[in-house]
Amino acid sequence: MTRTHVSLQQNFAGIVLTQGDPGYDDAREIFNAMIDRRPAVIAQCRTVEDVKAALAYGQREGLDIAVRSGGHSVAGASVIDGGLVVDLRLMNEVSVDTDARTATVAGGATWADVDRACQPHGLATVGGRVSSTGVAGLTLGGGSGWFERKFGLASDALISVDLVTADGREVTASAEENPDLFWALHGGGGNFGVATRFVFALQPLPVTAFALLLWLPETARTLLRTYRDMVDRGLPLDLGGGMAYLTGPPLPFVPDELQGRRLIGMIATYAGSEAEMRSAIAPLLALNPVASMIAELPYTEIQSALDDPPGFRNYWSAQHLAALSDEAIDVFIAQGEAMLVPSPSQHLILPWGGAVADHAENWPQPHRSAAWVVHPFGLWEDPADDDYVISWARNAVAGLQPYSTGAVYLNFIGNEGEDRIVSGFGRDNYDRLTRVKAEYDPANVFRLNHNIKPWTP
Incomplete structure (x- = not known):
């Protein structure tokens, strides 16, 4: 560690890592294996004071600053070559107030941390569909999850957010305190500061089912x-999930001859019993699936059912549709047939509406009025497949453009240009x-994201 970096370690409760230190390589690894960056410094913070010290140090030394919670940004926004990573993963405490039905969540927690804390009390809030996703990144970008049609996006459950700004101020945003900032944090991402604490409202969710x-x-x-047609007639809001092209998984209920093959499936969740779920999806059960698993599962298991281990290469995108015409279905099918198989890739289509649309006018997220979301989710191992999978995902979005609302949920996309960022907000x-x-950030210190540039007169 250089003498300069040693100066950060002084009075720092966490861990400071530089290249060559034990743990450095593990600390710089993120979910997307396509991203292989080497920060000059990784500041693993334990306290808010550590966050303030790291931000001050980074700006004093002229370093680009990335902020890491879960490390699931597909574009790799949480790690930077030659810069400083403010790593919050040591700040992962979660406490639940059962009387108030709230959870207080530190800025480095993952959804697995939140789910494990809430499950014993039969309480939950909408989180990501992969449990290792960071609470901060998902929530500040809006927060799509299994039970969004019933409860809204993750950000809808926010009561307050504590931030450290670039100049070291500690700021709380809520409906009463700094309301403009609170509005901006419902989709505006990490543009305004480092989120060190969230308070969420919780919902009762004692029984859940998965299919x-x-x-x-x-x-x-x-x-x-x-x-x-089921969605158009009024799908129960308790039913979450959607349809997806996928590779037949190596699971006991999947016949051997279907494992590794291209299949189409329904991934469904239900805020209720298995019997209620079976009733809700009866028209699809009548179409005789070749394999099926339907069971009541704890919410923690549903949240981790699609967890993929790190190490895969990732490229994702999304298109939001005003309606799902027969022509759009045919385009989606052609895209699914072109998906790389075998691989962990999925090509998803999800209905929105319900509580997602209820708040469409309240927050800077115009995509919330969409009836459907199509999500090409590319995961693969061999770098030789990079061009194919990236082109597939881009073509999937382009092919559905004629049916698009024009808006997009930015958490689902990588670096697709400034026009796509503007379309994410209107x-x-x-x-x-x-x-x-x-x-809150006039110098644009927090710019390694879907960047909102500071207004200038």
Whole structure:
């Protein structure tokens, strides 16, 4: 460690790592194996004072600053070559107030930390569909999850957020305190400061069920039209999930001859019993899946059911649809047939509406009015497949553009240019966000993200 970096370690409760230190390589690894960056310094913070010290140090030394919670940014926003990473993962405490039905969550916690704390009390809040995802990144970007149609996005449950700004101020944002900042944090991401504490409202969720139904891909058109018609007639808000092209998984209920094959499936969750779920998905069960698993499972197990180990290469994107026409279904099917198999990739289509749409006018997230979301989710191992999978995901989005609302949920995409960032908020919202940015981060210190540039006169 250089003498300069030693100066950060003084009075620092956490751990300071530089290249060559034990643990450095593990600390710089993130979920997307395509990202291989070497920070000059990784500051693993234990306290808010550590966060303030790291930010001051980084700016004093002229270093680009990345902020890491879970490390699931597909573009690798949580790690930077030659810069400083403010790593919050040691700050992962979660406490639950059962009387108030709230959870207080430190800025480095993952959704697994939150789910484990809430489960014994039969309480929950909407979190990511992969339990190792960081609470901070997902929530500040909006927060899509299994039970969003019933409870809204993760950010809808926010009561307050504590931030450390670039100049070291400690700021709380809530409906009563700094309300413009609170508004901006519902989708504006990590543009305004380092989030060190969240307070969430919790919902009762004592019984939950999960289903994975699989069919041969030849049935896709009938399946998707049936599912679309179920949604149009009024799908119960207790039912979450959607349809996906995927590779037949090596699970006991999947026949050997289907494992490793291209299949189309329904991944479903239910805020209630197995019997209630079976009733809700009866039209799809009548189409005779070739393999199925339906069971009541604890919310913690549902949240981790799709967890993939780190080490895969990732490229994701998304398109939000105003409606799901027969023509859009045909495009989706063609895209699913082009997906790399075998691989952990998935090509998902999810219905929105319900509580997601209820708050469409309240926050800077115009995509919330969409009826459907299509999500090409590329995961693969061999770098030789990079061009194919990235082109597949981009083509999937481009092919559905004629049916798009024009808005996009930024947590689902990587670096796709400034126009896509503006479309994630809408022009009026983006302009308002630039003014909030100018108040809390006028020098644009927090820019390694879907960046909102500070307003200038």
